[in-house]
Amino acid sequence: MATYQHILLAIDTSEQHPQIYDKAASLAKQNQATLSICHLVENYLAPDLAYEGINNVTIEMQEDLLNSAKLQIKTLATDLSISEEQQWIEFGNPRYDVVRLADEHQVDLIVMGSHGRHGLQLLLGSTANAVLHHAKCDVLAVRLND
Amino acid sequence: MATYQHILLAIDTSEQHPQIYDKAASLAKQNQATLSICHLVENYLAPDLAYEGINNVTIEMQEDLLNSAKLQIKTLATDLSISEEQQWIEFGNPRYDVVRLADEHQVDLIVMGSHGRHGLQLLLGSTANAVLHHAKCDVLAVRLND
Numbered sequence: 001m002a003t004y005q006h007i008l009l010a011i012d013t014s015e016q017h018p019q020i021y022d023k024a025a026s027l028a029k030q031n032q033a034t035l036s037i038c039h040l041v042e043n044y045l046a047p048d049l050a051y052e053g054i055n056n057v058t059i060e061m062q063e064d065l066l067n068s069a070k071l072q073i074k075t076l077a078t079d080l081s082i083s084e085e086q087q088w089i090e091f092g093n094p095r096y097d098v099v100r101l102a103d104e105h106q107v108d109l110i111v112m113g114s115h116g117r118h119g120l121q122l123l124l125g126s127t128a129n130a131v132l133h134h135a136k137c138d139v140l141a142v143r144l145n146d
Numbered sequence: 147m148a149t150y151q152h153i154l155l156a157i158d159t160s161e162q163h164p165q166i167y168d169k170a171a172s173l174a175k176q177n178q179a180t181l182s183i184c185h186l187v188e189n190y191l192a193p194d195l196a197y198e199g200i201n202n203v204t205i206e207m208q209e210d211l212l213n214s215a216k217l218q219i220k221t222l223a224t225d226l227s228i229s230e231e232q233q234w235i236e237f238g239n240p241r242y243d244v245v246r247l248a249d250e251h252q253v254d255l256i257v258m259g260s261h262g263r264h265g266l267q268l269l270l271g272s273t274a275n276a277v278l279h280h281a282k283c284d285v286l287a288v289r290l291n292d
Contacts, residue, residue: 003168003169003172003173003176022149023149023284026149027149030149030176030177031176114278114279114285128278129275129278129279132260132274132275132278132287133275135289136289137289138169138286138287138288138289139260139286139287139289140284140285140286140287141278141284141285141286141287142284143281143282143283143284143285
């Protein structure tokens with residue numbers, strides 16, 4: 001019995017965590033589900049009134065960041081047999097845009113890493129935390145070793 | 147390929163949510179994993195210095211609560227083919243004791259419901275949130291309709 005039809009592997013950082021990828025791939029296989037991958041690149045060009053004037057990030061630097069992320073994710077996606085249409089690498093805020101992408105593509109399970117940080121990080125809300133609270137679908141938080 | 151060996155279905159409330167039970171059971175079947183179930187009954191007899199003197203809960207009332215929870219979980223566990231040894235119904239705080247039970251029994255996936263509440267609930271930390279942040283294993287938050 002398939003529990004999930006469309007699984008989204010949300011890659012949060014440039015760190016490599018094969019245990020998350022393997023779990024997402026296994027769950028997709030067990031459920032014969034579509035597996036997609038997303039990675040949000042923070043847009044440092046977005047206006048920040050508090051720091052206006054000291055933003056030295058150029059459009060070229062931003063494009064380089066995006067292209068570098070695309071290359072990195074492409075390699076991973078190929079290993080996981082994820083087709084190009086299911087690779088979503090864009091500028092955005094991981095806290096909100098993972099949930100938006102999941103909504104837009106009728107994802108029913110988001111798989112992401114969770115560091116289990118405490119204190120201030122917990123209070124302010126980590127990405128995993130924000131996704132857990134805002135997602136309209138199930139969320140699997142894969143525990144990473146801190 | 148089995149992703150999980152021991153799945154713990156953490157029942158948080160007396161509300162019935164068949165979609166969580168079905169998902170936990172499906173994942174256990176897909177992975178040929180042991181499925182356990184836990185439910186923590188809040189211990190209102192625990193001393194609370196701020197409210198000392200107005201605690202009218204008796205030992206008998208507490209025992210009644212525990213026995214009622216045991217009966218309720220037993221019926222559910224039977225439906226899910228969970229043996230008596232894998233049913234853990236105890237006094238405790240769901241925010242901490244779900245994680246403790248998971249540790250003690252080498253659980254590698256906790257399945258629980260998540261309401262996705264916002265505001266104060268998010269700041270104070272819901273049970274799913276606390277478990278997500280403290281668990282040493284993976285956590286699957288099954289989205290419930292609010």
